[in-house]
Amino acid sequence: MAPQTKVERQWSALTPPLSEWVLDAISAMRFTKPTPVQQAAIPLFMGNKDVVVEAVTGSGKTLAFLIPIVERLLRLDAPLKKHHVGAIIISPTRELATQIHTVLLSLLKFHAPSAAVMKTDDGEDADMSTAVAPPPPKFPPGTLKVVPLLLLGGSVTPAQDLCAFLKSSANILIGTPGRLLELLSSQHVHCPQSSFDALVLDEADRLLDLGFKDDLQKILSRLPKQRRTGLFSASVSEAVDQLVRVGLRNPVRIAVKVKARAALGGIAGDEGKIEDKRTPASLQMSYLVLPASHKIPAIKKLLATLQPQPQKTIFYLATCYSVDYLQHVLPEILKGHSIIPLHGKHLDKVRRKNFSKFVDSVNPSILLTTDVAARGLDIPAIDLVLQFDPPSDPKTFIHRCGRAGRAGRKGLAITFLTPGREENYVDFLRVRQTPIALLTSPNLNITSIDADAVTKKIRDVVRTDRAIYDKAQRGFVSWVRAYSKHSASSIFRVTDLQWEDLGQAWGLLRLPAMPELKRFEGDRKLGLEIDFNTFAYKDKMRETQRLAELNGAGVDKEEGKKLGKKGEVAWTQKKEQRAERDLRREKKLKKREHDRLSKMTPEERAEEEKLRGMIEQVREKVVEEEEEFEGFSD
Numbered sequence: 001m002a003p004q005t006k007v008e009r010q011w012s013a014l015t016p017p018l019s020e021w022v023l024d025a026i027s028a029m030r031f032t033k034p035t036p037v038q039q040a041a042i043p044l045f046m047g048n049k050d051v052v053v054e055a056v057t058g059s060g061k062t063l064a065f066l067i068p069i070v071e072r073l074l075r076l077d078a079p080l081k082k083h084h085v086g087a088i089i090i091s092p093t094r095e096l097a098t099q100i101h102t103v104l105l106s107l108l109k110f111h112a113p114s115a116a117v118m119k120t121d122d123g124e125d126a127d128m129s130t131a132v133a134p135p136p137p138k139f140p141p142g143t144l145k146v147v148p149l150l151l152l153g154g155s156v157t158p159a160q161d162l163c164a165f166l167k168s169s170a171n172i173l174i175g176t177p178g179r180l181l182e183l184l185s186s187q188h189v190h191c192p193q194s195s196f197d198a199l200v201l202d203e204a205d206r207l208l209d210l211g212f213k214d215d216l217q218k219i220l221s222r223l224p225k226q227r228r229t230g231l232f233s234a235s236v237s238e239a240v241d242q243l244v245r246v247g248l249r250n251p252v253r254i255a256v257k258v259k260a261r262a263a264l265g266g267i268a269g270d271e272g273k274i275e276d277k278r279t280p281a282s283l284q285m286s287y288l289v290l291p292a293s294h295k296i297p298a299i300k301k302l303l304a305t306l307q308p309q310p311q312k313t314i315f316y317l318a319t320c321y322s323v324d325y326l327q328h329v330l331p332e333i334l335k336g337h338s339i340i341p342l343h344g345k346h347l348d349k350v351r352r353k354n355f356s357k358f359v360d361s362v363n364p365s366i367l368l369t370t371d372v373a374a375r376g377l378d379i380p381a382i383d384l385v386l387q388f389d390p391p392s393d394p395k396t397f398i399h400r401c402g403r404a405g406r407a408g409r410k411g412l413a414i415t416f417l418t419p420g421r422e423e424n425y426v427d428f429l430r431v432r433q434t435p436i437a438l439l440t441s442p443n444l445n446i447t448s449i450d451a452d453a454v455t456k457k458i459r460d461v462v463r464t465d466r467a468i469y470d471k472a473q474r475g476f477v478s479w480v481r482a483y484s485k486h487s488a489s490s491i492f493r494v495t496d497l498q499w500e501d502l503g504q505a506w507g508l509l510r511l512p513a514m515p516e517l518k519r520f521e522g523d524r525k526l527g528l529e530i531d532f533n534t535f536a537y538k539d540k541m542r543e544t545q546r547l548a549e550l551n552g553a554g555v556d557k558e559e560g561k562k563l564g565k566k567g568e569v570a571w572t573q574k575k576e577q578r579a580e581r582d583l584r585r586e587k588k589l590k591k592r593e594h595d596r597l598s599k600m601t602p603e604e605r606a607e608e609e610k611l612r613g614m615i616e617q618v619r620e621k622v623v624e625e626e627e628e629f630e631g632f633s634d
């Protein structure tokens, strides 16, 4: 017998033993040993156990559920019937679902029969194979294989998803709840007791949140009760009250915690003590206490002084509108870094493009984002996470921080707190086994001169275009609303906010009119004298419209905006733009479909017609999933 390699030795201690091809795949990935969560979860989930798995971010939970699912489907006595589903993996966001699908494909590349299906399904590979390479190997009927299908929503219609399912006879579905439900609602998709094996909820506590409740309930009602269910997350214990909803049967709880020495800068006297942590040991969890107006100057200094210089940074903001605003001003301040915005209100196309741009960028770059990118994303090169302020939902905290310091790599997560009551957040986190320590190095020493200089720069950008001013006002209002909804409401109180300093921090040209400022008696103009009547939009059409309104009746000269039905113009315009966009999208899809059909042989067409007949019966409803993921982003 050939001597075992190091990889085989480490992984082969698992029982039941993994298949040869899985060991080959792991070996190619250079994972010399299973991570603790893989060691604990793979044997149990490969057996007949339901599992609830909590392990720190970046600890390899994805393979901990993918390997058992695949192994079990490939150990069946006979292949699943056509259009029968063997396993479903649900994820709260498209990006995460896509990532799980990618990891699964990289695993299946090593399973020849499944890989052959992937090849023939991929048009490019198939074409190339007829031209240069030999055709993919044929396997005898009855060969077991895993065929995954990714369901995301966005620009793909439910009918197209069904078409892909029927054509590929996929047996593992990966997707977001809304689109999965659409597919499962079709009478052509079968999940009977005899075939359905496992359901996985990745980021389970998020999926058990109220926002997903209805979809999840409906999905569960379409699955057999006798199945294996796996719940995975770095914060699943936050959802214990909800677990019963998932119908777990005597689940085994697996909790992989980290023991670490308490860092300097935590509670006095605790330094060096061993403590349980819910964050990876390789991730330095830090905070800074600064007035709001010192935060961006501190970030500027940090990025310039941290060694080695951060290459990929995630900068979390509370709302989509804050992202929409700061994407215009940060490039001016954080020069040398590409600022890439990403939030749930972006069109699907923009969201995908910007995400890829960040992942692929070779220069220092900052993903400016909301909690849409808080969970699950595995981009190993991220070395720094910045939180302008803590997330409204405290369980999101460890997920945001956990985008850095993954799989043993060093990472740094810094949370900004303002002096006063917010400092209690440090103790609040400690109780939740998420200790954070004051960042003492590099020493930033931000002065009011630094803050004034940054505010001036921001304001200079805002003054270039009234559209940016609008975004600033909107971004700020949405931020205040998010702040007021913080679940740690005794720590984050709107009444404690320092409005003038915040105005400076955001580079506002005046404080917006908002109910939260009713009792504010300070300077709403923030010390500036600006003639808003002459403050123009760069966009000529918009400016002409503004001027027309300004010169017309019912105009507040100071605001330069229409009185009465506030916001009516913008709203109707927005509605028209959306309708136009939908029309354009529909036309594009039709053209793409036409091009696809025109390339088909008559036989393929006939098959297509047959499929279409089946698809006609499917509800055509495009689900707006993004809003759910945003939760509190106004």
Ligand SMILES: Nc1ncnc2c1ncn2[C@@H]1O[C@H](COP(=O)(O)OP(=O)(O)OP(=O)(O)O)[C@@H](O)[C@H]1O
Pocket: 030, 031, 032, 033, 034, 035, 038, 055, 056, 057, 058, 059, 060, 061, 062, 063, 233, 234, 375, 376, 377, 378, 380, 402, 406, 407
């Ligand atoms: N056995 C292993 N050895 C080394 N690296 C591994 C191993 N298993 C997985 N990894 C790598 O660890 C990284 C994190 O894995 P994964 O994304 O599954 O983490 P996770 O626990 O799901 O994190 P999160 O809670 O943030 O979703 C990935 O880049 C993955 O390739």
